[in-house]
Amino acid sequence: MxxxxxxxxxxxxxxxxxxxxxxxxxxxxxxxxxxxxxxxxxxxxxxxxxxxxxSKDALVVAYLTERDERWRAYLTGHLAGVGGGRERILATFDALGAWLAEHGTRGCAMVNACAELPDADHPGRRVAREQKEWTRGLYRDLAAEAGAGDPDALAEALLILHEGATVAFTVLGAPEAARTARRAAEALLPQG
CATH class of the missing domain: 1.10.10.60 (Homeodomain-like)
Incomplete structure (x- = not known):
């Protein structure tokens, strides 16, 4: 390649x-x-x-890689001005809502790619998996920063809320999905 x-x-x-x-x-x-x-x-x-x-596979990888880079830059840029782990976790859902409104008419490009690329070894699926692992890792780091007793478990729950909001926005046409996920996330966070 x-x-x-x-x-x-x-x-x-x-x-x-x-x-x-x-x-x-x-x-x-x-x-x-x-x-x-x-x-x-x-x-x-x-x-x-x-x-x-x-090859088309290499182009798919380039497309997904660039889309992932755009999302990561967008999210980290959004978090740059926010202090504290708790506030930064909640800000991820604000960023997600803004991203979906502007760039997410068909949902998550990574999830869409996985649905279209059934071969688990396709390099495009690797890009998608790495993005989801990065997002879970970000949530784990923010959960630890927020003082969560089990940052891994909280990160898993936050990732599921994040992904669920994306699906609800796209499939159900729920424009407030990220805001709803934010409220659910807030209930899971340690108080402090």
Missing amino acids: PTPPAARPLTPAARRVLDTAHELFYTRGINSVGMDLLAERAGITKKTVYDRFG
């Missing part, structure tokens, strides 16, 4: 391909989008797509 785009500068053509992949993979689904459509929408040849990414 070629070096992932995050590890090397993107050419203008590769940037167009990746931007197009972001739009099409997220809105239509990975398996519904062929390389011909990607090339056409990016305004380049299919050969150029393969020259820049090597």
Whole structure:
């Protein structure tokens, strides 16, 4: 597999391909989008797509990796100005609500990818798993900072609230799902 785009500068053509992949993979689904459509929408040849990414699997990995990087930067940026573990935990749900309203019309790109990529060894599933592990680790660190007696157990519960809010927002059209999850999280947190 070629070096992932995050590890090397993107050419203008590769940037167009990746931007197009972001739009099409997220809105239509990975398996519904062929390389011909990607090339056409990016305004380049299919050969150029393969020259820049090597395979559709590598492009899927680049798409998911970049989406993950955007989410992590968004969330950590949102938390940067918030003090205290308890407040920072609650702020993750505020960030999630804002992200979903702006970027989440079809839910979590990582979960969507896992649903479309049944091979547990697909490199795209690895990206998704790493994002969820990172999120659980963030919650564990924040739970410890907040003085939780069992940071691992609290992190697991917070991750489930986070993921459940995403599903409720997307599937049920519940615009307040992240706020509801925030209130549930608040009830789980140590007082102090």
